[in-house]
Amino acid sequence: MENNYLIDSDDLTPEALEKKHRLESDPSVRTDHMKYMPGMEVIESDICEKVISEMKAYDHGKYTAKDVATALQHETCTIEDFKALLSPAAEPFLEKMAERARLETGKHFGNTVYIFTPLYIANYCENYCVYCGFNCYNKIRRMKLTMEQIEQEMKVIADSGMEEILILTGESKTMSDVKYIGEACKLARKYFRLVGIEIYPVNTEDYRYLHECGVDYVTVFQETYDSDRYEKLHLMGHKRVWPYRFDSQERALKAGMRGVAFSALLGLSDFRKDALATALHAYYLQKKYPHAEMSLSCPRLRPIINNDKIDPLDVHEKQLCQVLCAYRIFLPFIGITVSSRETAQFRNGIVKIAATKVSAGVSTGIGDHETKYTGKDDGEEQGDEQFEISDGRSLDKMYKDISSEGLQPVLNDYLFV
Amino acid sequence: MNEKMDDKLVIGGKEFGSRFILGSGKYSMKLIEAAVRDAGAEIITLAVRRTNTKEQENILDYIPKGVTLLPNTSGARDAKEAVRIARLARELGCGDFVKIEIMRDTKYLLPDNQETIKATEILANEGFVVMPYMYPDLNAARDMVNAGAATIMPLASPIGSNKGLATKDFIKILVDEIEVPIIVDAGIGRPSQACEAMEMGVAAIMANTALATAGDLPLMASAFKDAIEAGRKAYLAGLGRVLTRGAAASDPLTGFLRD
Numbered sequence: 001m002e003n004n005y006l007i008d009s010d011d012l013t014p015e016a017l018e019k020k021h022r023l024e025s026d027p028s029v030r031t032d033h034m035k036y037m038p039g040m041e042v043i044e045s046d047i048c049e050k051v052i053s054e055m056k057a058y059d060h061g062k063y064t065a066k067d068v069a070t071a072l073q074h075e076t077c078t079i080e081d082f083k084a085l086l087s088p089a090a091e092p093f094l095e096k097m098a099e100r101a102r103l104e105t106g107k108h109f110g111n112t113v114y115i116f117t118p119l120y121i122a123n124y125c126e127n128y129c130v131y132c133g134f135n136c137y138n139k140i141r142r143m144k145l146t147m148e149q150i151e152q153e154m155k156v157i158a159d160s161g162m163e164e165i166l167i168l169t170g171e172s173k174t175m176s177d178v179k180y181i182g183e184a185c186k187l188a189r190k191y192f193r194l195v196g197i198e199i200y201p202v203n204t205e206d207y208r209y210l211h212e213c214g215v216d217y218v219t220v221f222q223e224t225y226d227s228d229r230y231e232k233l234h235l236m237g238h239k240r241v242w243p244y245r246f247d248s249q250e251r252a253l254k255a256g257m258r259g260v261a262f263s264a265l266l267g268l269s270d271f272r273k274d275a276l277a278t279a280l281h282a283y284y285l286q287k288k289y290p291h292a293e294m295s296l297s298c299p300r301l302r303p304i305i306n307n308d309k310i311d312p313l314d315v316h317e318k319q320l321c322q323v324l325c326a327y328r329i330f331l332p333f334i335g336i337t338v339s340s341r342e343t344a345q346f347r348n349g350i351v352k353i354a355a356t357k358v359s360a361g362v363s364t365g366i367g368d369h370e371t372k373y374t375g376k377d378d379g380e381e382q383g384d385e386q387f388e389i390s391d392g393r394s395l396d397k398m399y400k401d402i403s404s405e406g407l408q409p410v411l412n413d414y415l416f417v
Numbered sequence: 418m419n420e421k422m423d424d425k426l427v428i429g430g431k432e433f434g435s436r437f438i439l440g441s442g443k444y445s446m447k448l449i450e451a452a453v454r455d456a457g458a459e460i461i462t463l464a465v466r467r468t469n470t471k472e473q474e475n476i477l478d479y480i481p482k483g484v485t486l487l488p489n490t491s492g493a494r495d496a497k498e499a500v501r502i503a504r505l506a507r508e509l510g511c512g513d514f515v516k517i518e519i520m521r522d523t524k525y526l527l528p529d530n531q532e533t534i535k536a537t538e539i540l541a542n543e544g545f546v547v548m549p550y551m552y553p554d555l556n557a558a559r560d561m562v563n564a565g566a567a568t569i570m571p572l573a574s575p576i577g578s579n580k581g582l583a584t585k586d587f588i589k590i591l592v593d594e595i596e597v598p599i600i601v602d603a604g605i606g607r608p609s610q611a612c613e614a615m616e617m618g619v620a621a622i623m624a625n626t627a628l629a630t631a632g633d634l635p636l637m638a639s640a641f642k643d644a645i646e647a648g649r650k651a652y653l654a655g656l657g658r659v660l661t662r663g664a665a666a667s668d669p670l671t672g673f674l675r676d
C-alpha cells in the first residue's frame with residue numbers, strides 16, 4: 001500500500017495546476033536531484049559514500065533470530081549487530097532490546113529527560129514535497145512573523161518556563177532569508193538558554209553567521225536516504241537537491257556549531273534502511289568530528305491539512321520502538337528526541353527506555369502560541385500548521401508527568417561559550 | 418578517639434570531614450537530600466551550564482548551609498572555554514573552587530589532559546582552587562600539580578561503563594607519587610568499588626550516577642558513606658598481607674640456611 005500524496009487545490013490557476021501535474025507525472029521535466037544548484041557549496045566529504053554504500057548493501061531479510069541474540073550479547077554493538085537489531089528478525093526480541101536500551105540510557109543519561117519546544121516563525125515554502133503541509137501547492141494560510149510578533153511569541157513561551165527553543169521555518173530563502181532567521185535567533189538568545197534551528201540547508205558561511213547570532217544546534221532531516229525515492233517525493237525547489245541536504249550537518253559543524261541532529265521521516269521509504277542510514281550518518285560524522293554533540297530523531301509521517309489520509313504505513317509503534325532501541329544500543333551516548341507527532345502514552349513509555357528529549361507546549365502553526373498558551377485570542381492572523389500533532393501537553397504537564405514517572409526533567413544543560 | 422580517625426580531607430586549605438563528593442550530571446532534590454543527609458557529602462558539584470535556570474534556582478535554594486559548591490566546567494572543549502566557564506562560576510557567586518572538565522570527545526567523554534594542564538595554570542594563577550578531572554597519567558598529573566592543582570581527579574573507568582576501578586594500577590601510581598589529594602571520579606558504580614579505592618589511599622570519592630539510579634536512593638547513599646569510611650579506616654590501619662598466589666609457609670622457606 002502507498003499513501004496518496006497528490007492533492008489538487010481549487011485555488012491554483014490552470015497553468016499552475018498543469019505544471020503541478022506535469023511535475024507529478026513526467027520525471028523528465030524535473031531537475032536532476034543529484035546536481036547542485038548555483039550557489040550551493042560543495043564540500044569534499046567521504047561520509048555520504050560510507051553511509052550509502054552500507055545502506056545499499058543492507059539486506060534486512062537475511063538476518064536471523066540467532067544474529068539478533070548474538071548482537072544483544074555483545075558488549076559493544078557493531079554495525080553488523082545494529083543491522084540485525086533493525087531487521088524483522090529482531091521484532092520478537094523487542095522486550096529484550098528495550099531492557100538493554102534502558103540500561104544503556106541509564107548509564108549515559110541517568111534519569112534525565114530534556115524538554116524543549118519548537119517555534120515556527122514562517123511557513124512560506126518554495127518546494128513541492130508531496131507529503132508536507134507547507135508544500136507550495138498546498139492551500140494553507142501562509143504567514144511570516146515580524147520581529148515584534150516573534151518576540152511576543154518568545155515571551156509567552158519563556159513565561160511558561162521553557163529554556164530551550166528550536167526555531168523553524170518553511171523552506172523559502174526568499175520569504176525567510178538567513179538574515180531574518182539570524183535576527184530571530186538573536187531575539188531568542190534574550191529569552192532562552194539554548195537556541196537550535198531547523199531551517200533549509202545553508203552554506204558554511206551562513207551557518208557561521210547563524211552561530212554568531214546565538215545558534216549552537218542545527219537539525220536537518222534528510223527525509224529519506226534513498227535518493228531515488230527522494231526524487232519522487234521532492235518534485236521542485238532547492239530542497240530537491242539530495243546531496244546538498246546530506247552534507248548540511250557537516251557544513252554546520254565546520255561553521256562551529258556545537259551539535260547537529262539527524263533524521264529520516266519514517267514511512268516515506270524502507271524504514272529499516274532509512275534508520276540504518278540515519279544512525280550511520282551520525283556515527284561516521286562523530287568519528288570525524290569527535291567533539292560534536294549528535295542527536296537523532298525518529299519522526300513518522302503524519303496527516304497534513306488537506307490530506308488527512310497520510311499515515312506511516314508499516315511503521316507501527318512497535319517498529320518505531322524497535323528503531324529507537326536499536327539506535328540506543330548502537331549509539332549509547334547520543335541524544336534521542338521524540339516529538340509530539342507521537343502520543344503521550346508512547347512518549348511516556350519511550351522516555352523510560354531510550355529517548356532523552358521530548359517537546360512540550362507544541363504548536364506547528366505560526367503565531368498561535370499566545371492563543372494556545374493563554375487562551376487569549378487577539379484576533380490576529382495565524383498561519384496553518386505543518387502537520388497534526390498527537391501530544392498537546394504543556395510544559396507544566398510534561399514536567400509533572402516526567403517527574404511522576406521517577407525521571408528528572410531538565411530544562412537546560414547548556415552554556416553558550 | 419584514635420588520632421587516625423580524626424583525619425580530615427584538606428583541599429585548598431579548607432577542611433572536610435566527609436570523603437564523599439556528589440558529582441554533577443543527574444540532579445534531583447531527592448539526590449541532594451540523600452547525598453547530604455545519608456552519604457554525609459560536604460561538597461556538591463554543580464555544572465555551571467545548569468545554573469541560572471528555573472530548576473537550578475530551586476536546587477541552589479535547597480543546598481544546605483555549610484556545603485561547599487564545586488562548580489565544574491563541563492561542556493568545555495578546550496582550555497579557553499574552561500577558563501571562561503570558571504570565571505562565570507565565580508561571577509555567579511559559586512566561590513573559588515572549580516573542577517576542570519575538558520572533553521573533546523562526546524562518545525567516551527574522556528578528559529583532555531593537555532588542555533586541562535593549560536586551564537589549571539591559568540585558573541590557579543587567578544586564585545581558584547583547581548581540581549582537574551583527568552585521565553590517570555603520572556606525567557600529566559605532575560604537570561597539573563606544578564601548574565597549581567589543589568587535587569588530582571583521575572577517572573576510574575569510562576563514564577557509563579560501570580566498570581569500577583579499571584585504571585586501578587595507574588591511580589595507585591598517582592597515590593604513591595603525587596602529594597596533593599587524589600580523588601577518584603567517574604566510573605564508580607558500587608560501594609565496594611569506592612571502598613577498594615579508599616583502601617588504596619585515595620583521598621575521596623566522587624559519584625553521582627551510582628546513587629541517582631539506585632532503587633533506594635537514601636539507602637545507597639548511606640551504603641556509600643559506610644564503604645568510604647571503611648576503606649579509609651583500612652587504609653589508615655595499614656592493610657594486612659594480601660597474597661596474590663599460592664600459600665604462605667608458616668615457617669620460613671629459607672630456615673634451613675645455617676650461615
